[in-house]
Amino acid sequence: MAPSKSQKQTAGQDSATTASGAIQGLWKSYNDDTPTKLKTIDAFLVFIMLSGIIQFVYCVAITNFPFNAFLAGFASTVGQFVLTASLRSQVNPLNAGVFKNISRERAFADFAMGSIVLHFFVYNFLG
Secondary structure, eight states, X not given: OOOOXXXXXXXXXXXXXXXXXXXXXXXXXXXXXXXXXXXXXXHHHHHHHHHHHHHHHHHHHTOOSSHHHHHHXXXXXXXXXXXXXXXXXXXXXXXXXXXXXXXXXXXHHHHHHHHHHHHHHHHHHHO
């Protein structure tokens, strides 16, 4: 026998409530357990991701006329995202055992030098 319409609605509401509770629990745990420095890095990662999405949508929806400019900008956002994610992994206190030979200062210096080299190549690609 097939479930009635009210049973389907109740099941849908239960799953929505469960998903909402899970998201709220995840957000609360993130706010309580994540250090402020990592939250700052996460905010920068979100900004870089949104910047890349906006560039891609603009290229698809409006124009990709100077295609080199799109490629350079998009490669810049992807490269910077990878470098920043690497920095986040290295400075996360939970990963101290994995990166025991790398200090926070060294991780940031690697991030800064990698960013300089990345943007040097991006700038040269623009022409």
